[in-house]
Amino acid sequence: MRRFTLGAALAVFALAAANVAHARSGYRLEAAVTLNGPSPGWDYLSVDPTRDYVFIGRRKAGVTVYDAAGGRVVATIENSKDANVAALVPEVDRGFTANEDGSTTVFQLSTLKTLDRVKLGEGADAGFYEPMTGQMVFTLGDTHELVFVAARSAKITGRLPIKADELEAAAADGKGFIYVNERDKDRVAKVDVRTRKLVAEWPTPGCRLPTGLAIDRAAGRLFLGCKGPHPVLAVMNAKTGRVVTTMEIGRGNDGVVFDPAGKRVFTSNGIDGNIVVFDVVGPDRLKLASAFTTRPIARTMAFNPTTGRIYTATAEGVLDPTQPVNRRAGAFYPNRYLDDTFTLLIYAPE
Known part of the structure; x- marks a missing residue:
């Protein structure tokens, strides 16, 4: 009979802890909040982490301020x-x-x-x-x-x-x-x-149509969300301008966020309807941490470093072929969004 040594026990414990950490590397949908209004349009989101307020640029509707902790709109x-x-x-x-x-x-x-x-x-x-x-x-x-x-x-x-x-x-x-x-x-x-x-x-060699952008100030690295025919996250040396690596992401990227505490990069990709997450394991090296589905056209995002929540937004859209179509975004990209369908999506770490 083999003896179960302290070293073996510690190894098993470390493996279990690693498995738990891996299991918690994903995110789940915590809330989907519909904000009514005609012909919705939107672009960037931002967060006040001290109050967990989400500021949503809703174009014609102006800026909506949503209290994520209280679950209500507090202001326009x-x-x-x-x-x-x-x-x-x-x-x-x-x-x-x-x-x-x-x-x-x-x-x-x-x-x-x-x-x-x-x-x-x-x-x-x-x-x-x-x-x-x-x-x-x-x-x-x-x-x-x-x-x-x-x-x-x-x-x-x-x-x-x-x-x-x-x-x-x-x-x-x-x-x-x-x-x-x-x-x-x-x-x-x-x-x-x-x-x-x-x-x-x-x-930006290897990176067509750089759109989303974030920075790791400590390491001096830029993270470029490239929404070209072969969408990637490109890492650029902010001192020399050299692209040091690229990683595959989803189509339709508009948002990139870097979390310096967790050493993670998040990319929101609207056409594929997903968020792809990378761990930063070195200045010039990323490792895929997880990817999770959102909803179509959820292309921009914001991150609350205090709670770890991720915010993105979408709406139900249609393509009217008699009207101009943004074919650079996608052959069937919506050119009209339906009234009362704008939705704020809130994701929480598992």
Whole structure:
């Protein structure tokens, strides 16, 4: 009869613990919340983790603020019609929308009260905060430029022309630089926000149509969600601009999130209706952690680092062949969404 040694017992315990951790690497649907309204449209989501408030850029309906802990809508940001996103800046108690008419709605984050609506230019798509300089950076694809705004005063501080039609997601490194996807050019722009100058433009070999973007500030790595014919998550060295690896993801990516505490990257992929999750096991190495289904067209996402919850959104859509179709997104991508079908999806770790 073999003796069951302490070493063997510890090995069994470690294996069991690893199996438990693996089993908990997935996510489950915790809630699907329908928010009524005509002809729904939406883009980015963001989270205030201190209150677990989800800010949803619902375009015509403005920004809806949903209390995930209380399970209710707490506000619609006044004068935020046509908003694509609400960027949150708790350091100065402010939030900034990016509105399709080229303006930003400035509101107080603590009270959700609107303070002003400031014209920036034409066709604002998104806005991102750069903490070292205290500036918001807005992407304006229609006029091919970035617009810089002081977060405390909401005053425009400068502009930077960028020769790209599709300026997508951006990420700040915390050292005064911001990186912006130039989707139509298959490039990433590196911008010095202090001087408001273009430092570099890097090609993205193996990555077509870079859209989603996140950053690992400690390791100096960018994560690019590439929604081309062969969709991948590309990892780029933020110092050299070299793509160091790619990993397969689902079709229709618009959102990439990095969790620095858990060392994980999440990609939301609307056409395939899934979220693919990777563990970061080294600066240049990812490992597939899990993938789980969401719903079709759930393409953008937000992550609450305090609770581990993931938020995404969708609606029931139809394709009318007599109307323009976004064939770059997909041959049968909806061009109309049905009234009262917009749904916030909340996923919790298992």
